[in-house]
Amino acid sequence: MKIIDHRLHQDDGTPYPFVETPNHGEKLSPEFLVMHYTAMHEAKKAVDWLVNPAAQASAHLVIGRDGSITQLVPFDTIAWHAGRSSWDGRTGLNRYSIGIELDNAGRLTRQGAKWCSWIGREVAEDQVVQAVHKNDRELAGWEAFSEPLLQVALEVSLLLFQTYKLKDVIGHDDIAPQRKQDPGPAFPMHSFRARMLGRAEEHPVVHEVTTTLNIRSGPGTSNPTVPGSPLPPGTKVEILSKQGEWRRVDVLQPVNGQADLQGWVHQRYLKRID
Ligand SMILES: [Zn+2]
Structure with a gap:
């Protein structure tokens, strides 16, 4: 894949699906990449919501469980994904970051013998990671991220890092720890981040x-x-x-x-x- 005029394209020049949303700001010079989960079960529903003016929210990309990518906002334009947030001396991270939404149900609760998402839909036991969130103390269930989604997220993130010389990749739960838990402990942030920063640093400090x-x-x-x-x-x-x-x-x-x-x-x- 490659980026032409702040939009994502396949190697042969075919643009990825772009769905316009009114939920965006003005000019962006990104410094960070912020990872999210949708807390939904289908990427299409997330896209439908993020292009609805009532959402007052968006992201640059939505990546589906099958690895499909939909772009909603060009990378040189502010998307509304971070909300009230702070990181590394910056506040209001929308103005400094590219946001990626990952198709994932997020935090799950036990209901009898089942694990269920916040909308009450069951997630199969073999798709559940049990972990304590780093901002929390209580053991919870989290839907595992699909392998195709993780592969594509890695590829597109490396491209964004190279193209925009990004400084770091962080979670919504890093920049708004009181309010947000995404992408949460099921997302392999440590190795993901190491891959992003590996190009900038020869060896870890x-x-x-x-x-x-x-x-x-x-x-x-x-x-x-x-x-x-x-x-x-x-x-x-x-x-x-x-x-x-x-x-x-x-x-x-x-x-x-x-x-x-x-x-x-x-x-x-x-x-x-x-
Ligand atoms: Zn988020």
Whole structure:
């Protein structure tokens, strides 16, 4: 695929379906990519909603479970996907980001023996990922993202990163953590992000912890520590994202019996090692 005049085309020059929406702003110079899920069961329904003036919402792209792509807003125009949001010193991320909606039902609840989406539709057990959202404490079900959708999302995101020299890819749940849970824990944000940034950085920047350091479930000392906390001095971590003085890190070694530990630490106690 390729981008011509801020619209997505196939390699042979055929444009992807473009459905115009009134729900957009003016000129955009994107710096970030923001990932969402639709909280629906069909991409077409999401497209229908996002082109309805009543929605007051849109996105640049909607990617279906089958990997189909629909573009609603050109990439040089503001789409309305982020709402009240902040990241990396910016507020109102619509003005700084491209938004992609992924066809996925999102958070699920147990109803008897079944997992159901918020509209009450059942999701088969083998399509359910059980996980605690990083901004939450409670174990919940999440619909797994389909493989064709993830493949296409990766391909189009890499193209957007290259074309617009984007700085980072983040979730709606990163920029509006009080309000939003998408794309949620079923989306492989860590590896996805590594692929996006891999082209910009030859190798991940590793930091070392300089003291015995609490690692928390959110940015700020009011958030509880996570199992495995505190990190001993000398623990090596990789920074995944940031909010003010806080950094969400991936701990690169098992600590206190916990492997694959992730959480938030204060940046003051991190020292970059080259
Ligand atoms: Zn969203």
